[in-house]
């Protein structure tokens with residue numbers, strides 16, 4: 062399966078005319094104002110706004126149009142001319158709206174007025190902002206703070222996030238779960254232990270200096286397309302790109318640069334990956350172990366022969382801890398085990414290892430394909446092992462590069478959004494604001510869901526997001542959401558979480574980042590941190606969707622003032638009137654990162670927060686970069702497989718941003734609906750299935766709970782035998798809540814054991830009874 066391709070794959074490259082056509086299509090469909098092209102040109106520019114789609118780095122010298130197809134879609138989606146106002150809810154009960162698809166709900170347009178659910182009418186009814194805040198405050202004051210959760214989806218700016226984390230802590234808890242808990246938490250756990258920083262070490266500059274790139278489980282063409290520019294440049298310099306992914310993703314195969322007139326006219330494609338290894342889902346740890354084995358044994362041989370060593374022993378001696386144990390474990394691992402667990406032949410792994418050994422500076426890039434596994438933390442640690450062997454961390458052109466999800470998810474953690482009290486500067490906050498911050502650990506996303514399921518959570522406040530769809534185990538959790546005493550959603554668009562709500566429910570509509578945010582007549586700016594640890598200012602460009610909208614900082618302040626006792630050291634109103642004051646406060650809490658924040662936020666390319674490992678300073682307990690010995694290579698000890706059992710991984714399509722579904726089709730994978738399962742020919746034969754058959758998928762879990770998704774269409778696809786792929790969030794009902802990455806609690810959305818039953822058969826059986 063190593064470099065196979067197949068007839069069923071669409072042959073279009075990512076980027077190119079297809080991209081521009083898609084952008085135009087979506088702009089038309091969203092009936093966006095005519096000035097949109099001008100707005101798009103401000104996207105990801107120093108004087109413009111930071112894209113609300115992915116978190117990829119924004120260059121200091123941007124392209125004239127520094128946005129991608131999906132960024133343009135995200136912009137159009139936010140500045141659409143469609144509205145969901147009080148009148149909309151007068152026409153639709155929630156019960157009726159529940160029959161709408163995820164796409165239809167969000168496509169209805171922007172929320173415009175604050176709303177409270179009226180149970181007798183089963184409708185959201187308009188209320189004033191003052192009433193909303195007063196009522197929410199009164200209810201929060203009556204609840205046990207330990208049972209209230211403040212969730213954040215990773216889009217809100219640094220300013221809002223800082224205020225929100227203060228609100229939770231002053232209220233009395235560290236219940237600050239975030240989207241990172243479902244995403245790169247495996248990174249945030251693995252990297253501090255191994256290299257002493259919670260984030261990647263790579264900046265854009267490293268792409269210009271690298272001589273080899275390794276890519277694991279990240280779908281660049283869809284989820285961070287602007288990175289294709291860096292990859293294309295690297296390929297032009299002859300830099301090899303070695304990819305590990307169960308699917309041959311278009312963006313990782315080839316790219317036409319829509320910013321290059323010549324390429325657009327000639328359709329000239331850059332081949333992106335020079336090696337493409339279709340690893341089994343969950344097989345990366347074994348594949349990387351295999352590469353380490355090739356390297357360690359080549360080094361052993363060189364020592365024996367007196368030749369040039371393969372491992373960077375000077376680096377290892379000066380900077381690393383645990384090398385001998387790791388090397389011993391590598392030598393002791395059998396190829397048979399590596400091949401079985403990775404699904405790759407030894408020759409393919411050797412080919413990849415030889416590319417690695419030839420390079421002087423290697424980048425290791427990865428996404429959800431590593432983090433969303435039972436072994437998510439170990440996967441990342443194994444990649445660190447590989448990089449450390451040849452000193453590929455902390456030198457130009459080398460490093461580890463987790464590609465973060467939401468546009469400010471990394472930044473939210475930087476300014477205190479975390480359920481782990483040890484990660485927040487509590488002493489500093491106590492001093493700055495004269496209160497006693499709670500010291501007990503808060504709930505992460507999985508723990509919040511357990512609490513909701515078990516009736517132990519009283520209220521969920523959501524700063525963005527769509528938790529009801531984003532979390533696992535929909536079937537098990539739905540009753541819990543509906544039984545919650547209170548839900549408060551701060552949102553831009555209608556989604557399922559507004560329909561599956563608590564007994565008392567508020568819907569607070571906010572300005573999006575692309576919109577001009579005026580406070581007291583003065584336009585305000587906000588800021589975010591990108592995936593490479595660089596902070597950027599962002600100024601809204603579009604007129605607000607409605608005059609009744611409040612900004613996110615204003616809404617957080619409104620809730621805070623109504624909930625908390627007045628604090629002479631914190632003037633929420635002054636912050637809302639002038640966001641520079643929030644940034645001044647952030648700079649007081651985090652001086653090393655945010656000193657002179659208001660001036661530096663407009664630095665082209667952003668200003669970077671200190672990343673010690675990039676300077677080869679290791680803030681780990683050993684004071685060194687740590688090699689990690691793994692327990693074993695079995696991808697998922699909890700999901701042991703067996704006859705007739707397939708391993709499902711869930712992923713994003715070209716037509717979505719997380720639970721936001723722009724279009725039902727996936728252009729890159731050539732399907733028109735999201736209710737599909739991509740399957741290998743061999744597995745279809747073994748199960749007696751044909752292309753187009755409709756199946757029921759049921760999860761194979763030990764807890765006796767029946768989890769199923771009906772109506773999935775089988776699509777024959779080049780995917781390793783034993784693996785099937787489906788879309789998130791449609792397949793989320795199949796993921797048991799208890800199935801998450803050890804230590805990081807990231808739901809293991811990339812490895813779910815399932816069985817399939819053909820629906821026709823089903824129907825025949827029930828008809829016979």
Ligand SMILES: Nc1nc2c(c(=O)[nH]1)N[C@H]1C(S)=C(S)[C@@H](COP(=O)(O)OP(=O)(O)OC[C@H]3O[C@@H](n4cnc5c(=O)[nH]c(N)nc54)[C@H](O)[C@@H]3O)O[C@H]1N2
Pocket residue numbers: 114115116131244277278279280281283284285305306307308310340341342343344345427428429430431464465466467710711712713714715717718719811
């Ligand atoms: N347009 C757009 N951009 C986005 C998003 C979006 O939904 N749409 N979401 C944002 C967010 S929050 C995030 S976290 C990122 C997510 O971006 P990605 O990390 O790219 O996330 P996914 O699409 O879930 O899956 C990534 C890839 O992992 C592969 N894969 C699955 N299992 C394995 C495995 O076991 N090993 C390996 N090597 N590969 C595997 C899949 O085939 C897929 O190509 O994107 C962000 N950017």
Ligand SMILES: Nc1nc2c(c(=O)[nH]1)N[C@H]1C(S)=C(S)[C@@H](COP(=O)(O)OP(=O)(O)OC[C@H]3O[C@@H](n4cnc5c(=O)[nH]c(N)nc54)[C@H](O)[C@@H]3O)O[C@H]1N2
Pocket residue numbers: 167213214215216217240241243244245429433466467524525526527528531532533551552553554555556571572573574613711712713718719720721789790792793796810
């Ligand atoms: N099976 C499976 N499950 C997964 C994943 C997977 O790969 N597979 N991925 C996981 C990952 S990586 C993530 S990050 C989570 C995502 O989980 P979430 O972050 O909770 O979900 P989103 O779909 O990003 O949230 C979309 C909603 O955010 C609101 N919104 C949009 N813009 C704004 C804004 O500017 N302000 C406010 N206040 N609200 C706004 C809109 O109302 C929109 O409906 O899902 C996780 N779940």
Ligand SMILES: [Mo]
Pocket residue numbers: 240243244245465466467
């Ligand atoms: Mo994410």
